[in-house]
Amino acid sequence: MMTYKLYGLPSSLYTGKVRSYLRKQGIPFIEHGVNHPHYQKTIIPSVGRFIMPVVEAADGTLIQDGADIIDYLEEHETVPLPAQPESTLLKTVSYLFELFGGEGLLRPAMHYRWSFDEQLDFIKDDFLCALVPPGTDQQTRDGNFDFASQRMRAASKSFGVTEDSKPLIESSYLEFLQLFAQHLHNYPYLLGGRPTMGDYGLVSALYAHLARDPVPAKLMREKAPAVSRWVERMNAAETIDIEYADYHTDLIAAGQIPDTLKALMIYIAQEYLAELEAHVAFANNWLRNHPELKTGTNGLDDPAARFIGKAEFDWRGLSLRTGVLPYRFYLLQRIQRSYEQASETEQQQILTLFEETGLAAVLRLKTDRPVERINHLEVWGELRPEITR
Template sequence: MTYTLWGSAHSLYTGKARSYLIKKGLPFRERYPSDPEFASRILPAVGHFVVPVLETDNGEIIQDSGDIIDFLEQRHAEPPLEPQSSVQQWVSLIFDAFGSEYLLPLAMHYRWSYRDEQETFLRAEFGRAMVAGVDRSARRESAARTMEFFAGFLPNLGVFPEVIAAMEDSYLALIDALDNHFQHHPYLLGGRPCRGDFGMMAPLFAHLGRDPVPAMLMKTKAPNLFRWTERMNAVPISDGEYPGYGEDYCGQDTVPETLIAVLKIVFADWTPGLKADADCFNAWAAHKKAGDVVSRSGEPQIHPNVGKVEYPWRGVTMKRGSAPHMLWMFARAQDLAAGSAGEAGERLNALIEQVGGQEAMELSLAKRIMRDKNMLVLA
């Protein structure tokens, strides 16, 4: 079977799904939304304009990068791309949610706050995704209209002039720690990628590792991290840069010390926003019932919010739309931790304490969130 991945090179979440398909060794072809069949077949099936979308040879259509990975993991056992031990599974889920959701505002900031410096590149990228077969100037003009729409997301993501310095400082600290890790290890948890690697590829490839301004920043400040983005888009699991490393996850359910340093940064920066999101969601959900769409407007949204959040962070005040999708992804790590018992549970609890994750892991939602028909709803 040859799969079809509907997406684009500059799409954040397409980068996650594409990397998974490559590392899984699954044959696929990539098609762009500018293809007329996207509008005639895929858009009506999904219900709204969004990528990535996976299509099978027999017409099954799966939307959402995480759902695509879940679907394919059930179909294809080899090669294994998820550790079986509880501590490493938890770490993988944490990085999946952190990369897929928390890093989204940073990725969008570096794309749109530096738009002037990379305008021609962005017009080419958006143009090839939106319009096929026209002359270059017409494609660029068409792209400009779409770009205005996406650039308008920044306020809802909390990107304002007064917080940009703090955001950039946090990003530099994160990529410095990741750079040190990838000097010693090819992937997050050892010799093969996991779900967490694919989640981190979402922002760290299409936006932060490919757009001209952040790509140069990554190459000059974190070259080992940039090399990891290249490795994640290469078919082989092993890399000659690490002779004798092997293709297994770290033994005995351990986590590299270099990754523990990254996890400490993750929870220090992530926890204040997670808490604000949980409080906002609980206030909104108090008067809602099972089956209600998770959205302030009541209409399905690609990145839904249920109100505004405001919280202190790194010496500034963050103000943005809430992020229930992030809570939904984070709950997978919470569920795994809650279900871990015995010696494995003790080791996981010790790691959570070591990296400063207790407060985040103890957050509780008044109602559970689930995905149904390509949207978030209350369970």
């Protein structure tokens, strides 16, 4: 295997997804911060924005975005623990958890990072270690962190973190921890004996924010130690079978989905489906108001911009307004593509499971234009054939 370079931050949710994959597969890599001169001078201009993670191959190829990076590595390396299940049903479920882990858990991830001043010293030091060049004077360090933290606190509101929502975020997240811990008492990973895309999606928030930042890390260790151990396994190259003696690397049978996994899927339906539906509806209205939008662009003045507006929805009895990111539709399409490419028998199995868990809408919830990624940026594709102009 060639040695790759990973550019990101220790505290970065999306960097954590890729770092975990590289470690689990035993792929050699060197991790650099975004303060590295090569990132600043070469990578930012190449990918078109300040964003992470970025992986650079030995031949100079750049891959940006966790999903794209893992897809690239699955294709170009012989990995010992393939992240893509052979079963189409399991693959579809795996993509569901990839979406939820990276996007649906952003609310607790942002709340537990930015709502607790008692951990701010850790957050500051953790951010700056890879954000500013070594030897930077204290005044400049303070200024950099103040700027970054103000942006992140504002972003928290865009993900639905408000004074009214904070208690509900905490109770909802605790419910998730308990459900996931119960599942992990029988399985080392989400779908059985090895991590899949669903695990890598979940570890995004559960490691970088919720297992490293002091306040949520304490909560996880005390309330869901099985999840804490899973986070450790997800960041270890070696096989850890202390509580799963002689467990093989096979995945669960597609026809034997355990109740604990179904319970997690029901939780996703209750926690995230209303937001996803509101975002798709907003995006379609936005697209219809921009009929002049050029295919292959994001339709905005800034080609690197990620938000197109805010959508309102009911969440656990509370009205929330959250930012609409087309990138989420890119991940949603992976679920739908897996379903649509399945055989008729497999499609029926997938539909039955998603109906049973309240998630059938996920299989048909689409934007009028698909989201594509071209030159490391999210752009709108051609209008879908079934959509009347």
